[in-house]
Amino acid sequence: MKQVIGIAASILLAQLVQAAPEPDAARQAELRHLVVQDCGACHGAGLKGGLGPSLLPGRLAPFPDDFLAETILEGRSGTAMPPWKRFLAPGEARWIVRRLKEGGFTP
């Protein structure tokens, strides 16, 4: 029973994340600034790669959105990638992933 509730809860959570509304325009501007400036500190200007790998669409295309959003939120242990969940809601991480895959942060 507990297991069923657990599964149900995780499905619900996944749906909530899925259904998370788009960040509003003001928040989108903040997120854009964060990605360009703070992600760019390691991933390079234009996100073309630096100490961290390139975040351009071609490089990200093979990875599922969930994996990339998880990477943003939780970081990658054993690498220099820190967790950003203190600053980003799951829906915001997914929005960033979608925009990255569209090349939406590069001029």
Add this chain to the structure above:
Amino acid sequence: MNRQIRPGLLLIALLSFPVTLPAGDVPCRGTGDLGIIVERMRGAVKFIETTQNSLLGETTGLGDLSHASAVFSRDERYAFVFGRDGGLTKVDLLTRRIVKRILQAGNSIGGAISQDGRFVAVSNYEPGGVRIFRADTLEPVADIPAEYAPGRRSKVIGLVDAPGNRFVFSLWDAGEIWVVTLDDHGKPAEVRKFRDIGRNPYDALVTPDGRYYIAGLFGEDGMALLDLWNLDAGVRRILPDYGRGERKLPVYKMPHLEGWAIAGRTAWVPAVGHHAVLVIDTETWKEVARIPVHGQPVFVMARPDGRQVWVNFAFPDNDRIQIIDTLSRRIVRTLRPGKGILHMEFEPRGEEVWISVRDRDEVQVYDTETLERVATLPANKPSGIFLTARAHRTGL
């Protein structure tokens, strides 16, 4: 009409020219109070002078200047600007123009100028290695791939110059330090490689006397110390357990080791993954104090006299600066100049410090005694600030 040239009159005419006697279109002035500010998003540098604290002009067309740095020619006339896109640009501080610009790699991180001023080296992420150019023409003279295993090249960080016309740098992916001695043509006469120096060296510095090269480690606690006066002694690990027993905090921006925050016989360096500045005894290389600070330190810079240490921080604490008094080892002031403080540069004798505040599009100048702001200059997303006095300092 008397067509004869009268030398006496000519001389008087020349001498009565204004003080900005032109030689070509170059103003007649010294460059010891000049510098540049990097505008990272628009590929520009602004030219500044520190006597009146004013902007003199700007030039654009330097490419991608995120994470850019600069060194100066020994006559303090030219800046060599290293861009993220692999660009190496030579800029004339007097004419305020680009003299020459080359794209020497795909992705680079920094550079250095040789002791004799004849060669400029650039450290590259992609393709990983170091390239050396003539300082006068920017013609390539040497290519040193950072190949640490067959077919595997490392990103190179922490490139500095050292006495003996040497360049020293570290391999992020391989955990190595390489010491390259140049021959008379700027080619490597000798390359000494030190392996197993520790995981992921993120940056390095050389002491002002050029004797010790110290690489900070991201992948583990501690630093790697190499005595350049005694290479045979090899690399020694120092501060091996400064974070022992403590959970590492996330690091949202790599710290920098630039110059050498030194006061008396102590050196001041950022901890990694801990919100602290570490104080090291430079005789024993042991930690003698640990000063808790507001966030993950990025730059830990000593005022040139060593009396104060100024610290800025990684995201999300990059809106403030803490000033530590080196005698009492206490924080004496927390400044909040604005969000996105990316760099600090002291004037050569330390009476003022320039601070870039990215999100306010400003550079602010502070009096280091009163700790009050004395000037504010506009700059678009400013990052590095570099003054010509660096020309005569080893490791800068």
